[in-house]
Amino acid sequence: MDNIRCFALRTAHTLRHWLRSRWTSPGRLALGALAAAAVLGMDTHSSMAYQAFTFLLAAVLISLVAARGFRPRLEAVRALPRFGTAGEPIPYRVRVRNLGAAVLRDISLAERLPDPAPTYKEFRLADAPAGRLHWLDRLAGWSRWRRFVERRPAGGSEGAVLPDLPPGGSAEVSLQLLPPRRGVIRLEAVSASRPDPLGLATAERLVATRASVIVLPRRYPVSRLSLPGGRKYQQGGVALASSVGESMEFSTLRDYKPGDPPRRIHWKSFARTGRLIVKENHDEYFVRHALVLDTFTGPGASEAVFEEAVSVTASFACTVLTQESLLDLLFVGAEAYHFTAGRGLGGAGRMLEILAAVQPCNDKPFEELSRSVAMRYRLVSGCILVLVAWDDARRALTRQLRALGVPLQTFLVRDPASGSALPGSGEGVRVLETGRIAEGLANI
Amino acid sequence: MKTPPLLLGAALLFWGFEAGLLPLVAALGVALEASRFVRWRWDAGLKEFSRISDVCAVLLAALTVYLYVTRPAQAAFINLVRLVPLLVFPVVLAQAFSVRGAVDAAALFATLRRRGAAAGAGSGTFLDVSRPFLALCVLAAAAVNVRTPVFYAGMFLLFSWLLWPLRPRYARSYVWVLLLALAGLLGYAGQAGLHNLQILLEARLPMLVFGSGEMPSDPYLSHTAIGQLGVIKQSGDIMLRVQRPAGGQTPRLLREASYDSYRSGEWRAREAAFSWVPPSAAGEGWAVSGGKSPEKFLIYARFPKGKGLLALPAGARAVSRLPAAEVSLNRLGAVRADGAPGRAVYEVAWDPSSGPSRDSPPGPGDLALPAEEAALVRRIAGELGLGRLPPGKALPALGNYFSRDFQYSLYQAEGGGGVSPVARFLTRTRRGHCEFFGTASVLLLRAAGIPARYAVGYSVQEYSRLQKAFLVRQRHSHAWALAYVDGAWRDVDNTPASWFEEEASRAAAMEPLGDIWSWLVYKFSTLRFELPASGGRRAAWLLAALAAFFVLKGAYRIFKSGLSGRGIAPGAAPEVQGLDSELYAVEKALAGAGLGRRSWEPMRAWARRVGESGAGSTGAAELERLAALHSRLRFDPAGLPAPEREALRAGARDWLLKRRAEKRSQP
Known part of the structure; x- marks a missing residue:
């Protein structure tokens, strides 16, 4: 049924585009009158509309020919x-x-x-707008089409x-x-x-x-976020954060132990003593947050919810990156992606560019994201989770992160009209409803 | 972009001139064009335009119903178009005098209005209805159908007037004039050509005029299935319904057409042009033959494209109650109706004892035999001795021949062999359907020197108790012979009586369901014929029922919106938060004492002022507390928790009770 709808709507869309781009306002009026005269003048005995039909047809054809010049x-x-x-x-x-x-x-x-205009596959996946639709609209799928085109x-x-x-x-x-x-x-x-x-x-x-x-993505104003949790030791230190090359603060020298990277061998001491000596630096501690976007919308899920989740993530990205911290953006697309920004590693702009291109992931399980987050939990001081649904896999991720002692802020973006599952009151999840996202974020 | 000055008025006058409504339309035109000279403007919004367009829509619906029940469908449509400018005029006038000069699309389209209402606003799209109105005036003038050159000239002038101010700057005036003149000339030549083409097609291709497969009989040509191999399949579609009065007789055969010339499986009607039948003096019907007509019955039939042959019994005298523009008759007794609605009922007055009486006397063509079968049929007629018998006895002899030696069959197994299908039927297979029996009967009668013709129509046999009528299906279409005996035509049907059972056994399993649907369509479409016959009384009832439906629907919507507005449904929040606050009742009570809240005053400031004034002495501190709760209810995005909401409700009620008690205690 959807392919018939899609074909009919595509035809109507093409016709509409043709009418708008190839005809002036009086031209469209002439075409409308031409169609009406064709119906009314079908029988040349019963009305004079056939005369209007031939005249308008001649005018329209002359215009089309004249326009070719x-x-x-x-x-x-x-x-x-x-x-x-x-x-x-x-x-x-x-x-x-x-x-x-x-x-x-x-x-x-x-x-x-x-x-x-969407392809058939895109149209099939497009979600209908919330609220009650006219039965004819439901049958024709016009609102779905329009919503897709407008987005x-x-x-x-x-x-x-x-x-x-x-x-x-x-x-x-x-x-x-x-x-x-x-x-x-x-x-x-x-x-x-x-x-x-x-x-x-x-x-x-x-x-x-x-x-x-x-x-x-569209951004919402978010007040400064205070995630509990201290600074974390960052291997590689400031170099990672601000520049390329060795510019770390020297601490001491010690004997080489198996496993030490060869680039840390102090060759001058080696020449002097004949033993392998390595240099040690002061440890570096930064605040580093993980911003995790749930891209697993699932089949038939609301596109609006996903778009709002991206907007919420973008809003946090802008807010957190104005603070003196690193921010890791984690999400799963074709594979598990991980981008770091802050302290000279690229600003909010770079992260927004990435968020502008992020797409829903429907061919992998949510556990891909859980694994990607769990691998980095030691590095991060806190974690912001932006979810698009609530189920056992997501509940397990929040519990695991809490169990690992990672301070966590969890946001669930939800369409109030969808009737999707809600987290329990004790699960520490803030629900942001589509259409009232700004209000929800203002209440943080 | 607006229409050029006075153009709309001119379009209205053009329509009024064509429609013969010039005085009325001139007044409307003056009213419309007055908007260019009058400075006063009406600040009409979506609500006002919606009301006007609703009134127009109701009038349009009422006029549509009225025209539909009183006229054939095509005439109803044309009449409706003629009057449409009058019905939409209020919207155009309101636009002309409105501040904005355009109409919110939501006022015209219910879907947009609903969507706009959900968003608390209009559609945001504004339409200028003046140009569509101009086109409507021209189309309405066309529908009036005054066949003079004035229409073309008027339409051309109005179109030029509209386009002149809109021509692009780069286009030189003479180029514009030349192109438009060219369009005018081409259009004029085209309209003459189109009209002539239709006349030519009507004359040359009657099948095109009669059109679809729903029309079983062409008065000039009948292609038979003689010679077709395999099974002949016919549907169970109901073609006619025959209703006889209680105790009346039902005709067994209803003829649509007859033919006089046979060749290679085709029967043709030669020199069978139709001539117009004048309506009776009272204008109620058409007499198709002379003589008494003691019986009457009703036939409900379909007339695709408003035209068709009437199925009539042999002794038909007159046709009445048929809403057709014209009835015509040919020399072979076919009666044609033109300008009828798609479905119509007609009454037939007939004499059951009479034979076919509307057919011309026989001519030499009614004895002609096709070369292919002539020798064979002469031989068989000779063997049967038909030529030697008086005509009155030849007919039963022929009947006996067919009933004794022949069988009914819809299946033909063999073909070819250099023998014509009729010859094969008569000599080898001796099995066939009604067309074989009818054709063979005609040829054998002619061979015996009895003038004969081939007739097609329907056999009436299946009675439906549910519908209280005989149902005539497509598979009941039948063919038989007409023989001229003793100075009169007679129906001669030699098809074995078993044919009806054989046809019925091939009925589709789902046929009863199709019958019910067909019956519902029939009941609905007969309404329009019964309505005018009842002197408008039923039409009034129908309109009243429609009005009642809309009133009930409106009442239901108001009731429904009332329910949601009062917030009775559990958990349902009012659309605007906090409008259900009980403090408004308190405010109203104090307004009565001259302590009303000013339009710019927040509730808490008002409560403080009331407290400070000392006039509303009843619980000033309590009032401030309630105002604080009220403000949270109204403006806190999280709303008011249930206990505090209850506190506000109870507090307001107590406050009002106390105040009432205080007032009572005052002298």
Whole structure:
């Protein structure tokens, strides 16, 4: 059934795009009247609508033919920022130059965005919006489709009208991207369009110019997080944190013991004494937090919940990294990933870039993440867990971390309409409900 | 973008001129265009536009129901389109005088309104309805169908008027004019061509006009299944319902058409053009033949595309109650109806004792034999001695021949052999379906010198107690012969009587379910014919029932919203937090004493002021405590814990009781 829905919706989507991009407002009115006249004028004896039909058909066809004569020679260069944030407009400027020999008038410039229509597989996995849907909507799957399309990184854009361009002349106009969701927007071309002389059809030509912009996750304000737990010994010390090379504070010399790394042998002492002597440094202790994102949404899970979990993780990443600490971001995608930031190892921006690309993981068990976290528990002073569901595997992870003495803050992002499992009151899990995330985080 | 000045008024006048409503429409046009000169504007929001559009929708629904019950479907649709501008005019007028100059899409579409209501706002999309209204006026003018060049000229002018101010700056005026003139010329030539094409198709291809497979009989040509091998399959779809009055007779055969020329499995009607039958003086029906008509019965039939042949018994005299525009008859007794609704009931007045009486007297063609079968049928007719018998005895002799030596079968096993299928039927197989028997009967009668024709129609045999009518299914379609004996035509059906049982045994297992559905459709569609017949009384009842349905639905919605608003459902929070606070009752009580809260005043500040004023002496400190609880209930995102919520409820109640007691004790 879903493939029929997807086909029908894709056809409707293509038709809608065609109507919007290739016809002006009077042109769409003419097409609507043409369709109505075709129905009403089916029998030429019973009404005069067939006359309206033939006239409108002639006008529409003439417009389509006249629109084919539009072949401007343009060059366009975008000044596009590298980053944007989901839900916030990204304004940028485009410089356009007329390479042709004729003056160009009435030209509109717009971004040619990638087609947001989902594939059949994506549509099948897309979740329906919360709340009661009209039965027809449930049957047609329109809300599911619209929700998916609206959540694509390249949601929409605002075009601009170019001033008159003489031959060789150039002009700069402001365009705007309106990304509703995190991710990468790859832009291939801008479109220059102009109505035909009758003003019904729109002639469109693409001007190729490639660029991309990373849309970072939406962030919520989070108050400074105080995770109990002291500093932890960090092998490698400051070098790991701030620079490459040996810049550690010298402590003492001692005899070599099997297992000592050869680079720590003090060759001068060896030359003097004939024994292997190694140098020892002061130990380094930092505050180091683990920020763990649960990517195991499971089949049929709400995409909104996952997106909010990424936003919550991004909010913590920004907040914790303004504190003097290291932050390890852990999640599982194609494999178990681990990124460290803070104290010169890359800032919040780098971590947000990673979060902009994180995808749900549906082909591995949650235990992959548990294992990855357990391997690092000795290094971290505290751990922030952002979960997208609550079950035995997740309960086991929180219990294990507590048993290992790792101070823990656990957040469960949950859709209140889904009726998914809730943790018990004694399990120390804060529940953040979709739609009220900011409120939930403000209460921490 | 707005429409150019006076264009909407001109479109309205154009429609009014075509529809003959000029005075009324001129007033509407003036009202609409007055918005350009009058500065006053109405601050109409979603609520106001929703009300207006709801009223328009109800009027539209009522008009649709009225037109549907009083006219054939196609005529109802055309009439509806004619009047639509009048019905949507209030929305256009409200837009013209509104501050915003556009209509919230949520006011026009129920789904958007519901979604907007859930979000506590409108759709955020505003539509300018003036241009669609312009198109609607033109379509409505087209539906009026005044066949003069005024329509094309008016439509062309209005379209040009709309496009002129919108033409792009780069396009030179003369180019624009030339292109539009070209469109006008092409459109004009196209409309003439389209109309002529339809006329040509109607004349040349009657099958196209009569159309689908639902139409079993073509008055000019009958392709038989003679010569087809294997099993002939026919469905159990109900084609006709025949209702006779109590004690009345039911016709056994209902004929749709007859043919006079046979060749290679095809029967044709030659020179069988239809001629118009004038309606009776009272305008209630059409007389198809002369003579007395002691009996009447009703037939419920389908008329795909509003046209079809009427199934009539041999002694049919007149057809009445048929909501058709035109009835016509050909010389072979086929009666055609045009401009009928898709499903219709008609009453047939007939004389059961009479033979076919609407057919022309026989001509030389009614004795012609096809070359392929001529020698064989002459030989058989000679062997049977049909030519030597008087016609009155030849018919039973022929009947005996078929009933003695032939069997009914829907299966034909063999073919070919250089022999025609009819010859094979008569000499070898001696098994076949009704078309074989009908064709062979006609050919043998002609060979015996008796004028004969081939008739197709239905056999009426299956009575349904549930539906209180005879059901005539597609598999009951039948063929037989007409013989001209003693100066009159007679039905001659030589198909063995076992054919009906044989056909019935092939009924699908799910047929009863299909019958029930078909019956429901029948009951619904007959409503519209019974309604006008009952003098509008039933129509009024139907409209009243519809109105009652909407009222009940509205009441249910109000009741439902009331329930959720009062927060009676356990655990259900009010939409806006804390609006169920009991402190509002206290506030109201004090407002009556001149200590009302000011619009800008927070509840706690008000409680303090009341306390300081000393006027509301009843528990000033208590009031402040309650106000503090109230503020938490209203604005704490975590809400108020149950014990404190209960404390607020009890405190407010006690406060009101104390105040009441104090008031009573005052002199």
